[in-house]
Amino acid sequence: MSAPQKQTFLVGNPLVEGDHPREIAFKQRLAAKAGQPGLFWMNGYKSNMEGDKAQCLDEWATENGAAFTRFDYSGHGVSGGDFLDGTISRWLAESLAVFDEKTDGPQIICGSSMGGWLALLLTRAHIAQVGLEKSRIKGLVLIAPAIDMTKVLMWDNFDEAAKAEMAETGIFRRPSAYDDGPYEITAKLIEDGKAHLLGDDLIETGCPVHILQGVKDDAVPWHSSVDLVARLARDDVKLTLVKDGDHRLSRPDDLKLLIRAVENLLER
Structure with a gap:
């Protein structure tokens, strides 16, 4: 089966000042x-x-x-x-819009790194909207979830020079091993x-959760996933x-683990 074609729709809340419509691209x-639940x-x-x-995941969905x-x-x-206009609030609102408007029926959410944090936030917001019993989220697969990353993985790790640069310019450019x-x-x-x-609070998902975490992850410490459990x-x-x-968990054996996690949730 051929790859799904890109589609777009506008997301933006005219009642929120500065929340200009954005064209969000998706494939389905x-x-x-x-x-069976969708992914x-x-x-x-x-x-x-x-x-x-x-x-x-797209290949697995095709085969199954x-x-x-x-x-x-x-x-x-x-x-x-x-990108520089992006915030957790904005990206969460876009995630909710895609989930609410473009999916039907039960879903298993798979989120990687920041997407793992956003997956938990989306789940909390969805449950707040419809109630725990009517939640369409039937499972979560979180890959190296970067919970509270803006504080724990960013601000708390900035040195004084980085904080001074952000205070002066509104931005800090941190070198990355995963980007050009x-x-x-x-x-x-x-x-x-x-x-x-999310802090130290208990997190209610209403569904089974499977976390995949690399011990040699240099972006999200493995013990943070242990704490999350x-x-x-x-x-x-x-x-x-x-x-x-490592952080990406994208080697062939890692991808097999991802598929196995999805299949285990479907079996439950």
Whole structure:
């Protein structure tokens, strides 16, 4: 079956000052078989919907007749908007819009890095909208979830020079081993992130969760995923530590683990 074609739709709240409409790009494969949840993919920071993990899930969905939806946040990939305007609030609103408007029926959400944090925030917002019993989210696969990243992985790790640069210019350009250029981190991203911090609170998902985490991850420390397990309110939580795994977890064996995690959730 051929790859799904890119589609776009506008997201923006005219009642919120400065929230200009953005053209959000998404790709969707409709279900060929009824009776199983669709898959919903959420990218990481500065990533896009054409990455190895998203492509792997698309191939699995094709082979198994499952629905699959993926998209780019504004300022990412082929979506509209400026990356430097991005905030957790904005990217969460876009994620909710794609989930609410472009998916039907039960879904398993798969989120990588920042997408793992956003997946938990989306789940919380969805449950707040419809109630736990009516939630369409039937499972979560979180790959190196960057929980509270704007504080824990960014601001708290900035040295005084980085904080001074951000205070003076509104932006800090942090070198990255995973991108052609530096990570551009804005003061507004850091400030907005405070409203979405999960902190030490228990997290109610209403569904089983499987976390995949590389022990050699130099972006999200593996022990943060261990801590997350203790804070998930449900007992149905599984953590797979990949001893030689890095942050991306995109090697062939890593991708097999991802597919196995999805299949295990479907079996439950």
